[in-house]
Amino acid sequence: MSWYNYKMKPELLLPAGNIEKMEYAFAYGADAVYLGLVDFSLRTMRKGELITEDNLAAAICRARELNKKVYLTLNIFAFDDDLEKLHKNLEIIKDANPHAIILSDFGVYKTVRKYMSDIDIHISTQTNTLNSEAVKFWQDLGAKRVILARELSLKQIEKIKKNCPEMELECFIHGSQCVSFSGRCLLSDFMTKNERKANQGGCTQPCRWSYKLVESTRPDEFYEICQDNHGSHILSPKDLCLVEHLKDLWDAGVTSFKVEGRTKSLYYVSATAKAYRAVLDGTLTPKEGFEELKKVGNRGYTKGFFLGTDTQDCESYSYDLSKGLAGADFLCIFQSVSRCDNSGRDERSMTSTTMATCGKAAQEQKGADNGFYKVQIKNKICLNDEIEIITPDETLRTEVIEIKNEEGSENLCVANTNDIVWLKLSATPKDAKYALGRTVGIRDKRLEELEGSAPQHMQECKPLPFRGYGSIFKGKIKPDLDLDSIFELDAATLENMGIKAILFDLDSTIVKSQSGQITPEVQHLLFELSKKFKLAVISNNYDENYVNKVQNQTKVKIYGAARKPDIAVVKRALIDLNTVSEAVLMVGDRPLTDILCGKNAGMKTCLVDSISRTHEGLPTRFVRKLERIFIRKN
Numbered sequence: 170m171s172w173y174n175y176k177m178k179p180e181l182l183l184p185a186g187n188i189e190k191m192e193y194a195f196a197y198g199a200d201a202v203y204l205g206l207v208d209f210s211l212r213t214m215r216k217g218e219l220i221t222e223d224n225l226a227a228a229i230c231r232a233r234e235l236n237k238k239v240y241l242t243l244n245i246f247a248f249d250d251d252l253e254k255l256h257k258n259l260e261i262i263k264d265a266n267p268h269a270i271i272l273s274d275f276g277v278y279k280t281v282r283k284y285m286s287d288i289d290i291h292i293s294t295q296t297n298t299l300n301s302e303a304v305k306f307w308q309d310l311g312a313k314r315v316i317l318a319r320e321l322s323l324k325q326i327e328k329i330k331k332n333c334p335e336m337e338l339e340c341f342i343h344g345s346q347c348v349s350f351s352g353r354c355l356l357s358d359f360m361t362k363n364e365r366k367a368n369q370g371g372c373t374q375p376c377r378w379s380y381k382l383v384e385s386t387r388p389d390e391f392y393e394i395c396q397d398n399h400g401s402h403i404l405s406p407k408d409l410c411l412v413e414h415l416k417d418l419w420d421a422g423v424t425s426f427k428v429e430g431r432t433k434s435l436y437y438v439s440a441t442a443k444a445y446r447a448v449l450d451g452t453l454t455p456k457e458g459f460e461e462l463k464k465v466g467n468r469g470y471t472k473g474f475f476l477g478t479d480t481q482d483c484e485s486y487s488y489d490l491s492k493g494l495a496g497a498d499f500l501c502i503f504q505s506v507s508r509c510d511n512s513g514r515d516e517r518s519m520t521s522t523t524m525a526t527c528g529k530a531a532q533e534q535k536g537a538d539n540g541f542y543k544v545q546i547k548n549k550i551c552l553n554d555e556i557e558i559i560t561p562d563e564t565l566r567t568e569v570i571e572i573k574n575e576e577g578s579e580n581l582c583v584a585n586t587n588d589i590v591w592l593k594l595s596a597t598p599k600d601a602k603y604a605l606g607r608t609v610g611i612r613d614k615r616l617e618e619l620e621g622s623a624p625q626h627m628q629e630c631k632p633l634p635f636r637g638y639g640s641i642f643k644g645k646i647k648p649d650l651d652l653d654s655i656f657e658l659d660a661a662t663l664e665n666m667g668i669k670a671i672l673f674d675l676d677s678t679i680v681k682s683q684s685g686q687i688t689p690e691v692q693h694l695l696f697e698l699s700k701k702f703k704l705a706v707i708s709n710n711y712d713e714n715y716v717n718k719v720q721n722q723t724k725v726k727i728y729g730a731a732r733k734p735d736i737a738v739v740k741r742a743l744i745d746l747n748t749v750s751e752a753v754l755m756v757g758d759r760p761l762t763d764i765l766c767g768k769n770a771g772m773k774t775c776l777v778d779s780i781s782r783t784h785e786g787l788p789t790r791f792v793r794k795l796e797r798i799f800i801r802k803n
Contacts (some may be wrong), residue, residue, distance in 0.1 A: 171451040172416045179419050179426050181449060182240075182339070183442050188218040188228055190438045191239075196561045196603040197439045198446025201238035204228065204273060205431070208256065216371040222258060226265040235372040241267040243281065259284045268315065282311070288315040299325075308336050308592065315339070316427065319346060319409065322477035323417055329420030337424040341463070343416065343441060344429025346406040346473060406457065409463060410470035412448055413575065415453040433466070436499035436547070436605055443559060464497040464607065477644045498548045500556055503604035505543035506587070541591040545591065549709075550584045550592070550606070551738070558594075560604045567596040583729060603751055615623060649766050650775035653758070655679065656694060656782050658775070660701050663754060664772060670703035670746040672739065673726065674757035680719055687722045691780060695723055705742045707766075720783035739770045758776045 185191035211519040232239045273293035291314040292307045299584035325728035448458035554569045571593035572581040706727045720727045749772035757763020767774035
């Protein structure tokens with residue numbers, strides 16, 4: 170059961186960067202969305218069917234059909250030229266009739282009030298509303314709702330509601346945060362010479378950039394701010410996540426729970442809405458909801474200022490990474506639930522947006538007629554991959570048992586990013602409308618046991634949430650061999666370890682990444698090793714010419730894997746090698762992928778830094794450098 174009365178329930182407010190995201194936000198549980206016209210929004214969208222003067226009315230009409238709400242953002246910091254543009258669009262906005270307008274500028278407020286005196290006004294977080302008197306000021310001007318600044322604690326929110334009981338309060342509960350006060354940042358303006366203004370929709374997010382320290386008398390000498398090989402993101406806050414405090418916010422008097430992210434992906438909008446909806450409806454506990462939100466892109470989660478300065482999260486900034494991490498990769502969008510016959514004819518193919526407006530015909534089609542679903546690929550999917558499907562009503566695991574090209578005329582082993590293909594699945598959703606595919610994520614069972622039995626000081630170590638490959642305790646997961654060069658692989662040592670076969674990663678382990686050219690020295694090494702051991706190679710590069718070229722040079726069979734670790738492909742290679750896992754050595758350059766892949770498959774593992782004898786000129790990838798922080802030599 171939920172902790173609120175359904176007659177009076179909190180509003181779940183999601184971002185709608187385009188029409189498609191609006192449809193999915195509603196389908197996955199949003200009560201309302203906020204969206205912006207291109208010229209008057211703090212987020213400039215680049216993909217999908219953007220919200221324009223031409224389709225604004227249709228979008229709002231669609232929301233009303235679903236008994237949902239749309240709030241229009243006009244929250245730029247406006248110059249006179251902007252107000253002139255606004256005047257030209259006022260009739261369009263008035264005819265579209267949004268449920269409310271979100272604004273922050275007094276000039277915009279005056280203009281909107283003059284031409285649309287009856288429309289509800291919501292005051293943007295950009296106004297930095299932090300106290301009761303400011304809320305009363307906006308209330309006296311006729312505003313219906315104030316979106317509070319993110320810098321407020323729970324106690325401060327409670328006090329504001331107590332002093333202003335008639336005003337609706339809206340709070341951010343999830344998403345990216347800005348290093349500046351409630352987003353009023355000028356870094357982007359300065360660093361792009363006013364070409365990308367943060368408060369007019371063009372922020373370049375310089376708080377996510379990597380910075381180094383320079384001493385004024387030594388201008389050519391750069392110093393790392395922290396011990397890290399790729400700089401420090403000293404201005405990059407972690408993402409806000411208050412899923413465990415929704416009841417506290419409701420009890421404090423907050424009307425609307427807002428999720429940030431108009432520039433985020435369709436998957437982000439859908440999965441975030443699904444998790445928060447489930448927690449609000451009581452079908453997931455807050456803790457379970459938090460675990461689900463780990464599967465959504467983030468920079469690490471924090472509670473921000475919510476608990477107050479005395480208990481402020483001391484790790485609110487993501488010093489090591491600026492880019493998003495996720496426990497699951499977004500794999501595909503289900504576009505059609507029609508049958509794919511041998512002629513390749515799609516009898517009822519439709520995009521997700523079209524599906525949403527076609528009425529009962531699409532709703533009554535519960536599955537593909539012969540087990541095939543037409544999907545748009547967002548990240549590579551391989552034959553026999555286990556994937557997870559989410560819909561507004563269910564989450565299920567399934568296996569890809571067949572892939573056909575868009576015409577349905579050719580069987581495929583892999584579907585690449587941006588391909589349109591047909592998938593046949595071992596288990597199918599009850600209703601594929603709005604269905605999305607994502608990776609399941611692989612976790613070493615022995616790691617789970619370790620977490621429960623490790624000494625207290627080890628249990629308190631911070632895990633690294635890296636793409637769903639499992640939590641890594643610092644220094645706990647080590648390869649059996651840790652070598653500076655692939656040429657340190659010694660046959661006698663391997664034989665003493667009981668090794669019968671060797672499974673290599675391809676790029677940066679036996680071939681310089683993406684070069685396709687194996688050196689004579691490595692060729693000779695493989696030839697010598699093949700005299701005593703069975704050899705195979707795992708590759709996540711699907712350029713057929715590239716793979717064939719390397720295979721011809723090495724004379725070693727190469728197996729394709731969509732992602733690392735891909736246990737299904739590894740086990741297929743082990744079967745072909747005809748030996749037990751424990752007698753196989755996995756050799757690779759990346760700990761959290763190659764080494765965990767080997768650990769999950771029960772193999773011995775070897776980590777190499779270089780494919781040259783001198784160890785120079787062939788540095789491993791950024792990921793490799795990051796992971797070295799967490800996996801140390803004995």
